[in-house]
Each structure stands twice: as C-alpha cells, then as structure tokens.
Amino acid sequence: MNRILRNHVIDFTGMVIIGFALMLLTLSTRFQMPFKLSPSLLNLNTIFLSILIEALPFVLIGVLIAGVIQVFVTEEHIRRWIPKNRYLAIMMSCVIGALFPACECGIVPIVRRLVGKGVPIYAAIGFMLTGPLINPIVIASTYMAFGNDIKIASLRMSLGFFIAIVTAFLVSLFFKGHQLKKTTGTIHSHSLSKKEAFSKRFWDMLIHSIDEFFDMGKYLIIGAFLAAFVQTYLPAKALLEAGSGTVSSVAIMMGLAYVLSLCSEADAFIGASFSSLFPTSAILSFLIFGPMMDLKNTLMMLSVFRIKFVISVLAFIISTVFITIMLVQGFI
Amino acid sequence: MIFHVQQAIRAFILLAFSVMLFKLHFSGEMTKFINPKYEGLSQSASVLFLVLFIIQVTRIWTAREQDHLHHNNCHQDAHDCSHDHGDSPFNTKKLIAYLVIVFPLATGFLLPAKVLDASIMDKKGGMAVLTNQRISNEEKKETNIQEFSAVNPEEIGSSKEITKEEYEQLKQNLIESTTIELNDDVYSTYYDEIHLDVQKFKGREIQLKGFVYKEDGLEPDQLVIARFLITHCVADAGIIGFLSEIPEASALSQDTWIEAKGFLDTTTFNGTELPVIKITNWKEISQPKQPYLYPISIRIL
Numbered sequence: 170m171n172r173i174l175r176n177h178v179i180d181f182t183g184m185v186i187i188g189f190a191l192m193l194l195t196l197s198t199r200f201q202m203p204f205k206l207s208p209s210l211l212n213l214n215t216i217f218l219s220i221l222i223e224a225l226p227f228v229l230i231g232v233l234i235a236g237v238i239q240v241f242v243t244e245e246h247i248r249r250w251i252p253k254n255r256y257l258a259i260m261m262s263c264v265i266g267a268l269f270p271a272c273e274c275g276i277v278p279i280v281r282r283l284v285g286k287g288v289p290i291y292a293a294i295g296f297m298l299t300g301p302l303i304n305p306i307v308i309a310s311t312y313m314a315f316g317n318d319i320k321i322a323s324l325r326m327s328l329g330f331f332i333a334i335v336t337a338f339l340v341s342l343f344f345k346g347h348q349l350k351k352t353t354g355t356i357h358s359h360s361l362s363k364k365e366a367f368s369k370r371f372w373d374m375l376i377h378s379i380d381e382f383f384d385m386g387k388y389l390i391i392g393a394f395l396a397a398f399v400q401t402y403l404p405a406k407a408l409l410e411a412g413s414g415t416v417s418s419v420a421i422m423m424g425l426a427y428v429l430s431l432c433s434e435a436d437a438f439i440g441a442s443f444s445s446l447f448p449t450s451a452i453l454s455f456l457i458f459g460p461m462m463d464l465k466n467t468l469m470m471l472s473v474f475r476i477k478f479v480i481s482v483l484a485f486i487i488s489t490v491f492i493t494i495m496l497v498q499g500f501i
Numbered sequence: 502m503i504f505h506v507q508q509a510i511r512a513f514i515l516l517a518f519s520v521m522l523f524k525l526h527f528s529g530e531m532t533k534f535i536n537p538k539y540e541g542l543s544q545s546a547s548v549l550f551l552v553l554f555i556i557q558v559t560r561i562w563t564a565r566e567q568d569h570l571h572h573n574n575c576h577q578d579a580h581d582c583s584h585d586h587g588d589s590p591f592n593t594k595k596l597i598a599y600l601v602i603v604f605p606l607a608t609g610f611l612l613p614a615k616v617l618d619a620s621i622m623d624k625k626g627g628m629a630v631l632t633n634q635r636i637s638n639e640e641k642k643e644t645n646i647q648e649f650s651a652v653n654p655e656e657i658g659s660s661k662e663i664t665k666e667e668y669e670q671l672k673q674n675l676i677e678s679t680t681i682e683l684n685d686d687v688y689s690t691y692y693d694e695i696h697l698d699v700q701k702f703k704g705r706e707i708q709l710k711g712f713v714y715k716e717d718g719l720e721p722d723q724l725v726i727a728r729f730l731i732t733h734c735v736a737d738a739g740i741i742g743f744l745s746e747i748p749e750a751s752a753l754s755q756d757t758w759i760e761a762k763g764f765l766d767t768t769t770f771n772g773t774e775l776p777v778i779k780i781t782n783w784k785e786i787s788q789p790k791q792p793y794l795y796p797i798s799i800r801i802l
Contacts, residue, residue, distance in 0.1 A: 197610035211615035219534035219734040
C-alpha cells in the first residue's frame with residue numbers, strides 16, 4: 170500500500186519538475202535582457218558554454234565508468250590484476266592507459282574510483298597520464314594537424330609515454346597510501362556481498378554516477394570558466410613576443426597548454442597554428458603537457474586528492490616534461 | 502515518507518541540462534558552439550541526462566525505514582564511497598556548489614550565443630599568426646599530385662568525411678580552375694594550398710566571403726577578410742583570412758560581413774611574403790547562417 174502510494178507521489182513529483190523545466194524553456198525563448206551586456210562578456214559566455222558542451226559527454230562517460238568500477242569491481246579483482254612489483258605495475262598502468270580511449274575531462278572520476286578500490290596511487294597516476302594522451306583519435310588528429318606528417322605524432326606518443334612512466338615512478342618514490350582526501354564518513358572494510366541481483370547493482374551504479382557527476386561538475390564548470398576567461402581577455406600577442414629562446418618558448422607553450430584546457434582531441438590543431446612562432450620542441454611540450462594536466466583537471470583533482478599530493482604531481486609532470494624536452498630538443 | 506529537497510534540486514538540474522542541450526540542438530544554435538560533426542555526442546549527452554533524471558526522481562521521496570536501509574546498503578556495497586549522496590544537511594558550502602552548477606544553465610538559457618568576432622581574432626594573435634602561416638607552410642614538403650578519376654565537387658561538399666583520393670582531386674580542381682571559388686567546404690583546403698605556393702596562383706580570380714578584421718599596422722586601403730576554423734568547439738577556433746586591398750577599406754568597419762571578388766597577388770607584410778587579394782568588386786552581406794568553417798576530415802584508413 171505504502172509502496173504504491175510512494176510510486177504515485179514520485180510520478181507526480183517527476184511531472185512537476187518536468188513542468189518547471191518546460192516553463193523555463195518557454196520563458197527563455199521570450200526572455201530579453203533588461204540591460205545590454207558587453208560583447209566581450211557574450212564572447213566569454215559562448216566560449217565557456219562551448220567548452221562545457223564539448224566536455225559533458227566525456228564527463229558523463231567518465232562518471233558512468235566510475236560508477237561501474239564502484240559497483241562491479243571489487244578489491245580482490247584489483248589485487249589479482251595489478252602486479253606486486255612496483256615497476257611492472259607502473260608499466261602495466263601506462264600501457265592500459267594508452268589502450269584506454271579516455272578524454273581528460275572524464276579521467277579524474279575514474280582514477281578516484283580506482284584508487285578507492287585499492288589500485289596503488291602510482292599506477293593510477295600512470296593510467297591518468299597516458300589515458301587522454303595516447304589514443305587513436307589523438308594520433309589521427311595530430312597526424313592531420315601537422316600536414317599529414319607522422320613525425321610529430323610519433324614523437325608526441327613516444328615521449329608522452331616515457332614522461333608518464335617517469336612521473337608515475339617519481340610518485341611511487343615520494344607517496345605512499347591512497348592520498349585521497351579524508352571524508353567524514355567512516356570507511357568500512359568488510360567485503361562486498363555478491364548476493365544482490367544484477368539489476369539492483371546496475372541501479373546502484375547509476376545512482377553513484379549521478380552523485381559523482383555532482384561532485385565533479387562544479388570543478389569542471391569553474392575550470393571551463395577560467396579557461397574561457399583567459400581566451401577572451403589574454404592577448405596571444407603578448408605571449409608571442411615573450412617567447413624568443415628555447416627555454417622561454419617551451420615554458421610559454423606549457424603555460425598556454427595549462428590555462429587553455431583544450432580537449433586532447435582538438436589541441437593538435439591549436440598547437441599546429443603556433444608551429445611557425447615557436448620551435449618544434451616548444452610545440453611538443455604543448456602537445457604532451459596539455460592532455461596530462463591542465464587547469465580544469467587540477468581543480469577536479471583538488472576535489473579528490475590532498476592538496477600537497479596534487480601540487481607535487483603537477484610539479485613532477487612539469488619538471489619531467491621540461492627536462493625531457495630540453496634533453497631531446499637537439500635531436501628533433 | 503520524507504521529501505528530500507536536495508535530491509529534488511539535483512533531479513531538476515539533471516533535467517535542465519538535458520533540456521538545455523536539446524534546446525540548443527532544436528534551435529540550431531548548437532553550431533555556434535561546436536562542430537556539427539560532433540553533434541551526435543552532445544545529443545547522446547542530452548539523452549543520458551534524461552535517463553539520469555528519471556533515476557534521480559525516485560530518490561526524492563523515501564519511506565523512513567527504506568531510507569535507512571539504503572544508507573546501510575550503500576556502505577556495505579561500497580565501503581568507501583567517499584562522495585556526497587545529497588543526504589547530509591544543507592550548508593553554505595553546498596549552496597555555493599549548487600550555484601556553480603546552476604550558473605551555466607542560467608547563462609545557457611538566458612544569454613544568446615554569440616558568433617566570435619574581430620576582438621577574439623585580435624586576442625588570438627591577428628596578423629602575427631596569419632603572417633606566420635605562410636612561413637610554416639613553406640616548410641612543409643610539396644606533396645605529389647597525381648591524376649585521379651574525376652570527382653564531382655558537389656559530392657565532396659555534401660559528405661563531411663572524404664577519402665584521400667577525393668582530397669587530392671580537390672586540390673587538383675584548384676590548380677586547374679581559372680576562378681577560385683572559396684565556398685565553405687573547400688575553404689580550408691584551398692587556403693592551405695594557396696599559402697603553400699602563392700606564386701602558382703598569382704593573377705587568378707578569386708571569390709570569397711568573410712568578416713572584416715583590421716588592426717594597427719595595416720595600410721589604410723588594407724583589411725583582412727577573415728574566418729574562424731572550428732575543429733571541435735569554438736574554444737579551439739583557429740583564425741584564417743586573406744589580406745585584401747579595397748580602396749574603400751577605411752569605410753568598412755570591423756565585423757562587417759562582405760562577399761568579394763578580386764585577383765590574387767603577393768605583397769610583403771612585416772618582411773614576409775603574403776598573398777593579397779586586390780578586390781575588384783564587393784558587397785556587404787548579412788552574417789551567414791553558418792559563420793564558421795570546419796576542417797575537412799580525411800579518412801586515413
């Protein structure tokens with residue numbers, strides 16, 4: 170009886186919310202701004218929304234995968250899959266990342282779940298770094314953006330893979346434990362009951378995905394807004410004039426990759442547009458550093474991991490990319 | 502029965518995202534944000550949001566004992582599900598979090614989408630970038646152009662993805678044509694080709710449209726007929742454009758859309774050889790429905 174009543178009430182509530190949304194829709198089509206906004210603010214808003222619209226499908230895929238990991242993958246699975254040897258584990262995580270076609274917008278929730286399930290932190294970082302950087306779409310777009318030349322694309326992949334391994338190794342040297350933020354809830358460690366029906370677990374997975382979306386969503390939105398702000402108000406010319414030597418040009422391109430927060434599938438074309446202004450080494454640093462870490466990702470990571478850990482990882486990546494590029498620049 | 506306000510807010514937000522994406526598709530405004538090639542992705546995002554909304558709705562009302570049961574379940578299932586389930590009490594921190602998430606919904610529903618304009622072109626580097634496209638293209642190796650069976654250019658335009666043969670054919674068409682017509686489908690391909698070897702196309706008649714972009718350092722009779730090239734979304738917009746010479750240039754203001762006809766020539770700008778179009782006649786047009794260009798994607802495999 171109670172259950173039937175509840176179902177009806179839920180139906181009714183759903184209807185009310187749909188009604189609200191439709192009202193918003195009709196209102197918005199007739200809405201006229203009472204005051205005129207400056208064109209640059211509208212530009213800012215357009216770029217902001219476009220980053221968000223572009224990222225949302227990938228974030229949703231990310232939170233769904235995170236939900237699957239949360240509900241269907243157990244700690245025993247992880248213990249069996251990940252090699253005991255640290256070096257092997259790092260290698261394996263980087264290879265899996267390279268095979269896994271992720272976008273950097275969706276990778277943080279996945280990594281968080283993996284770590285929560287007992288994946289060593291260094292392996293998770295290895296996976297996070299190669300996931301968005303090395304995948305077929307990125308290879309294809311890099312190949313095309315640089316005038317159908319395989320050189321940049323292959324350098325991007327091979328150096329990126331090397332840098333990911335080094336960074337993951339550095340993490341394994343300096344950090345123990347899961348590095349997740351402390352949560353208010355107590356952490357239980359009793360084993361998972363496998364008695365539950367698949368449909369129930371599938372439902373749980375979707376519920377987890379929703380909560381994950383609300384956790385991550387705010388950081389994604391702040392990150393997208395900051396990136397849009399930089400694009401609208403920071404003149405590229407100032408950057409172009411500052412970069413003359415190799416060191417400064419690499420530094421500038423890395424800074425640009427960080428603040429622009431482009432999707433790894435599209436950044437090759439932007440990188441290519443700078444290829445005349447900066448040496449190849451600087452372009453490569455842009456292409457490698459961007460997918461590994463950017464403004465939007467840092468904010469999302471800060472929501473999950475300890476501040477000290479996030480800053481250290483950022484420092485590891487920056488120094489490894491920088492030193493690697495400096496070492497190989499004579500050969501490219 | 503308990504009513505959970507936060508769960509209701511979350512349900513509403515999920516639905517609002519779905520409706521916003523749907524609205525942008527339905528009104529056609531989506532092309533002002535992303536390359537139409539990727540519309541399918543955001544459409545599926547819209548459907549996913551709707552599914553998540555339907556699931557979320559069931560969480561708004563719970564029977565008291567059921568609520569307790571679910572809570573226990575969650576912690577048994579997922580001993581360290583460290584995220585917020587929306588059950589904990591409401592506070593200022595949460596209010597800010599919800600406001601942040603609502604922010605793009607508000608601007609998405611209430612503010613009109615704006616087509617990128619000359620001020621963004623300026624921020625993206627303007628002439629400094631355009632001049633350098635010439636140099637970078639010089640460095641690229643000439644590709645051998647072979648004879649391929651004739652392909653109807655209209656067919657190329659209709660399909661967004663073309664094969665390598667069709668792409669070469671497209672370049673061949675350009676070399677053979679006496680009048681170069683830069684329509685949206687071939688713009689970026691022809692643009693690259695012309696910048697690769699300006700001398701080859703010197704004296705050809707050319708027809709194009711774009712918006713007016715001016716900056717300091719241009720002669721009074723010079724302006725750039727510019728376009729934005731969108732790979733994925735407008736955040737990654739690249740700038741392309743032809744330096745043009747029009748006697749009435751000073752009368753034309755930034756962001757005016759024009760359709761122009763002229764002859765290709767070369768000039769030097771800041772020490773770099775650049776193609777320039779000597780405009781013979783032009784007319785002002787309204788902003789086209791599809792203001793952006795999209796790169797042709799070539800099937801590699």
